[in-house]
Amino acid sequence: MSRNPQPQEWLTLDAASSPPRLYATGEWTLAHYASLQKAVSDMTASITADVEFDYNGLRSLDTSGAFLLSKLLRTSSASDVAGIGQSLPSAKRNLLRAVAATATGDRAIDSQHQSHTVTNVLERVGMTMVTIQHQQIRLLGFVGLTLERLFYTMWHPRRWRVTSLVSHMEQTGLNAVPIVALLTFMVGAVVAFLGSTVLADFGATVYTVDLVAFSFLREFAVLLTAILMGGRTASAFTAQIGSMKANEEIDAIRAIGLDPMELLVLPRVLAMLASLPMLTFLAMIAGLTGGGLVCALTLDIPPVMFVNLIKSDVGVRHFLVGIAKAPAFAFLIAVIGCLEGFKVSGSAESVGEHTTSSVVQSIFVVILLDALAALFYMEMGW
Incomplete structure (x- = not known):
């Protein structure tokens, strides 16, 4: 099994496995936010829709780290809130699910604002x-x-x-x-x-x-x-x-x-x-x-x-x-x-x-x- 380590080993992608597997390790907290953000930015382009996430090496997680992980989840098929973080302890799993659910809600709101102009006009007329x-x-x-x-x-x-x-x-x-x-x-x-x-x-x-x-x-x-x-x-x-x-x-x-x-x-x-x-x-x-x-x-x-x-x-x-x-x-x-x-x-x-x-x-x-x-x-x- 070959791995392509990212800087400071925050994220490791095993592209040889089937399906590809992404390992999140270390402390995903606010203190390391700058390094984590760079690692997530570098890894985003390499993630495919069928990638699986492994959180066994994740030692600590706070809201800022969960937010960065949720950005990675959006790019894969693992963005279903119910299935996120099955291998995590309950506290970390609930935090990651809550942050991911919030991000999903934001996308729903954005898509609602981007709906057709005619529909918005008709809605305004109806409300009036x-x-x-x-x-x-x-x-x-x-x-x-x-x-x-x-x-x-x-x-x-x-x-x-x-x-x-x-x-x-x-x-x-x-x-x-x-x-x-x-x-x-x-x-x-x-x-x-x-x-x-x-x-x-x-x-x-x-x-x-x-x-x-x-x-x-x-x-x-x-x-x-x-x-x-x-x-x-x-x-x-x-x-x-x-x-x-x-x-x-x-x-x-x-x-x-x-x-x-x-x-x-x-x-x-x-x-x-x-x-x-x-x-x-x-x-x-x-x-x-x-x-x-x-x-x-x-x-x-x-x-x-x-x-x-x-x-x-x-x-x-x-x-x-x-x-x-x-x-x-x-x-x-x-x-x-x-x-x-x-x-x-x-x-x-x-x-x-x-x-x-x-x-x-x-x-x-x-x-x-x-x-x-x-x-x-x-x-x-x-």
């Missing part, structure tokens, strides 16, 4: 759809719970939180007046300017008044106001309730016998229901003012004529169509903001994630509901 399904189920349940507490509280005036309601109306309504008025004023001016530019080619610039009036009374005023409230107020609701959840204040509220729905959710929902229609009306006035200013400066349509054209061409029903959507938007924005706040798990990162989620969900729901309402109004001829 399941998440959306769970979100909608929880949202419907929270809507039902909110309505139940609202109807119950209506018949019990002692449970009304008037001070909290007024405070939230100030935060959501009064403090939002400048940004809503400024934004809708500028959008009204832009719509009037674009309308006059396009309609000038047809000699119908006077219909710019109708364009501004129809767009703001039916769509732009309520939609822009709801989007602003989704970004401004829904995020505030989530951050406020989420911070209370993270600090365990909601648990304290329950512990003293109070209902978080009545104390935290209903005042915010009612404040939004009262504030958003008023802000929508303000947005209509601001948008018409911006459009009227552009018409007066570029089209020589004085304010009196602008108002008279609106009175003669635009019916009251267009105003009612727009303002009727405001309570529905307000309720959904407030409910989504509060629900995401209750979902916070207790960390600052969770507060940020759910705040972002509430803004995205509320804006998406508002736009979706507005599109459905527009189709419904069109079919009804309103």
